[in-house]
Amino acid sequence: xxxxxxxxxxxxxxxxxxxxxxxxxxxxxxxxxxxxxxxxxxxxxxxxxxxxxxxxxxxxxxxxxxxxxxxxxxxxxxxxxxxxxxxxxxxxxxxxxxxxxxxxxxxxxxxxxxxxxxxxxxxxxxxxxxxxxxxxxxxxxxxxxxxxxxxxxxxxxxxx
Amino acid sequence: xxxxxxxxxxxxxxxxxxxxxxxxxxxxxxxxxxxxxxxxxxxxxxxxxxxxxxxxxxxxxxxxxxxxxxxxxxxxxxxxxxxxxxxxxxxxxxxxxxxxxxxxxxxxxxxxxxxxxxxxxxxxxxxxxxxxxxxxxxxxxxxxxxxxxxxxxxxxxxxxxxxxxxxxxxxxxxxxxxxxxxxxxxxxxxxxxxxxxxxxxxxxxxxxxxxxxxxxxxxxxxxxxxxxxxxxxxxxxxxxxxxxxxxxxxxxxxxxxxxxxxxxxxxxxxxxxxxxxxxxxxxxxxxxxxxxxxxxxxxxxxxxxxxxxxxxxxxxxxxxxxxxxxxxxxxxxxxxxxxxxxxxxxxxxxxxxxxxxxxxxxxxxxxxxxxxxxxxxxxxxxxxxxxxxxxxxxxxxxxxxxxxxxxxxxxxxxxxxxxxxxxxxxxxxxxxxxxxxxxxxxxxxxxxxxxxxxxxxxxxxxxxxxxxxxxxxxxxxxxxxxxxxxxxxxxxxxxxxxxxxxxxx
Numbered sequence: 001x002x003x004x005x006x007x008x009x010x011x012x013x014x015x016x017x018x019x020x021x022x023x024x025x026x027x028x029x030x031x032x033x034x035x036x037x038x039x040x041x042x043x044x045x046x047x048x049x050x051x052x053x054x055x056x057x058x059x060x061x062x063x064x065x066x067x068x069x070x071x072x073x074x075x076x077x078x079x080x081x082x083x084x085x086x087x088x089x090x091x092x093x094x095x096x097x098x099x100x101x102x103x104x105x106x107x108x109x110x111x112x113x114x115x116x117x118x119x120x121x122x123x124x125x126x127x128x129x130x131x132x133x134x135x136x137x138x139x140x141x142x143x144x145x146x147x148x149x150x151x152x153x154x155x156x157x158x159x160x
Numbered sequence: 161x162x163x164x165x166x167x168x169x170x171x172x173x174x175x176x177x178x179x180x181x182x183x184x185x186x187x188x189x190x191x192x193x194x195x196x197x198x199x200x201x202x203x204x205x206x207x208x209x210x211x212x213x214x215x216x217x218x219x220x221x222x223x224x225x226x227x228x229x230x231x232x233x234x235x236x237x238x239x240x241x242x243x244x245x246x247x248x249x250x251x252x253x254x255x256x257x258x259x260x261x262x263x264x265x266x267x268x269x270x271x272x273x274x275x276x277x278x279x280x281x282x283x284x285x286x287x288x289x290x291x292x293x294x295x296x297x298x299x300x301x302x303x304x305x306x307x308x309x310x311x312x313x314x315x316x317x318x319x320x321x322x323x324x325x326x327x328x329x330x331x332x333x334x335x336x337x338x339x340x341x342x343x344x345x346x347x348x349x350x351x352x353x354x355x356x357x358x359x360x361x362x363x364x365x366x367x368x369x370x371x372x373x374x375x376x377x378x379x380x381x382x383x384x385x386x387x388x389x390x391x392x393x394x395x396x397x398x399x400x401x402x403x404x405x406x407x408x409x410x411x412x413x414x415x416x417x418x419x420x421x422x423x424x425x426x427x428x429x430x431x432x433x434x435x436x437x438x439x440x441x442x443x444x445x446x447x448x449x450x451x452x453x454x455x456x457x458x459x460x461x462x463x464x465x466x467x468x469x470x471x472x473x474x475x476x477x478x479x480x481x482x483x484x485x486x487x488x489x490x491x492x493x494x495x496x497x498x499x500x501x502x503x504x505x506x507x508x509x510x511x512x513x514x515x516x517x518x519x520x521x522x523x524x525x526x527x528x529x530x531x532x533x534x535x536x537x538x539x540x541x542x543x544x545x546x547x548x549x550x551x552x553x554x555x556x557x558x559x560x561x562x563x564x565x566x567x568x569x570x571x572x573x574x575x576x577x578x579x580x581x582x583x584x585x586x587x588x589x590x591x592x593x594x595x596x597x598x599x600x601x602x603x604x605x606x607x608x609x610x611x612x613x614x615x616x617x618x619x620x621x622x623x624x625x626x627x628x629x630x631x632x633x634x635x636x637x638x639x640x641x642x643x644x645x646x647x648x649x650x651x652x653x654x655x656x657x658x659x660x661x662x663x664x665x
Binding site for chain 2: 078079081083087089090091092093094095096097100124126127128129
């Protein structure tokens with residue numbers, strides 16, 4: 001992965017966190033003002049604990065999570081097999097033989113474009129055998145896409 | 161081959177003229193729509209009395225549907241050409257679909273009771289469209305004879321089956337016809353056992369709704385009959401017992417309707433199954449599409465030594481009932497037929513490590529035990545006691561789940577087994593494996609286990625070996641697909657270390 005991915009994931013986590021926090025604050029504010037009768041008294045008194053708790057969690061995870069993700073994410077193409085490793089608590093390794101690849105897509109979202117990053121999505125005949133590599137440098141992604149597509153075309157194994 | 165030769169062939173031998181659906185489609189299509197509208201329309205007519213507006217609306221609706229049927233009949237044309245099957249439809253937006261004959265993977269013929277009344281059938285043509293989502297052509301509906309002709313024609317004329325095209329391809333070989341006794345297995349299928357309960361519940365619900373609609377106060381009725389109800393506890397018990405006793409009978413009935421006259425044939429390069437009492441369905445599975453098979457059973461079925469066989473075939477997602485090769489039947493007979501049509505798995509299954517037993521047991525017992533503790537803390541003594549007793553069956557379930565876990569490789573095929581209430585053993589050909597995926601949760605990592613999933617471009621798309629030892633899993637994958645693992649796992653022993661240490665990219 002590109003080291004810039006850490007920055008992008010941080011920004012994206014902050015944005016996500018802000019949106020969720022805003023919604024939680026809105027709910028809490030409504031509950032506080034409206035004094036909803038169906039909500040137990042004890043909850044109403046501590047109605048702001050939710051948003052505050054989430055805010056702390058989001059802030060910590062926005063700092064820790066992207067770095068952690070960067071450390072554990074790996075990809076490699078060796079011997080015409082694409083290898084990916086993702087996941088923090090639940091680790092996932094995947095092997096996709098290039099000969100079985102049907103499509104290779106390079107995608108770039110708005111945030112990714114801002115950071116000069118891109119994702120490569122690889123599809124096989126099985127949804128389980130499909131994978132994607134995220135947070136790549138745009139040039140690397142371009143190169144990987146071309147390399148995989150060319151090799152897949154050359155090795156094309158029609159069996160599914 | 162000269163042009164004269166081609167002319168001499170029977171109809172459909174060469175480029176044939178455009179054909180149309182059966183003219184009866186004009187009536188069957190609206191009838192098909194009407195099925196869904198009968199209840200609301202009937203209700204409207206009943207509640208609205210003979211309101212002229214509702215009558216007019218119904219008439220317009222029926223006329224519109226007849227017109228739609230007529231338009232469908234007028235617009236759909238099809239043709240079996242030299243190398244293509246051609247389907248044209250649409251009036252405003254014309255659509256033309258050409259399916260190369262060699263891409264046709266299967267031709268299914270099905271007929272609902274309505275279609276059968278008119279002697280019609282629906283033909284579904286399935287084709288692999290360059291590896292992407294399968295493309296389909298559907299003819300709704302043609303005469304039964306025409307449907308059978310099409311099926312033969314389309315499947316026979318694929319160049320793939322040209323070798324021996326004249327001899328074997330025209331002859332059907334009957335491999336299996338449902339013996340009478342096999343309908344009894346319906347009583348062992350939980351799905352059909354609950355059919356009676358579901359039907360009763362639905363009927364009860366409908367009756368209740370009707371009574372309320374008619375202005376009957378249910379509460380009052382119940383109150384009036386309270387004496388009878390309390391005095392008749394015995395009566396209720398008898399009723400429940402009768403329902404329990406009747407459930408298997410209904411199960412067998414429902415099962416027989418679905419599986420009636422199940423037959424399996426070999427026709428050219430295809431396996432053809434046919435079944436159903438009311439809706440008759442014929443599914444043809446090209447042999448070359450089959451990537452493996454699955455043997456499924458459940459605890460009741462295991463008691464009766466029964467198992468059912470499903471094919472794992474490309475283009476049939478989920479492997480549902482379309483891929484069924486045999487209905488539930490005695491294990492011995494199923495295995496005998498399996499050996500005749502496919503390659504049976506020749507190896508044994510290896511058990512998963514003891515840590516997997518702890519995990520299965522824990523996952524089965526923990527929710528029940530947890531609920532019991534919560535109930536006890538909350539002061540619901542009886543609930544807690546009941547849950548505590550339920551821990552025992554949960555533990556038995558967990559142990560059985562562990563017992564069914566297994567994996568094996570016989571040099572050609574990989575086999576994985578899991579599940580208890582619905583146990584399945586899948587067998588997948590080595591060449592069909594298009595990738596591997598390991599997943600390891602935090603708890604699995606501590607136990608040295610992982611879940612290995614094998615990606616297959618057929619059936620459910622992937623099959624899992626749950627809680628397999630991590631080193632075992634790498635060894636297994638390495639054994640099955642050495643080329644795929646070679647760049648990453650140097651030696652089987654070092655492989656697991658390699659993996660958990662996450663090699664640098």
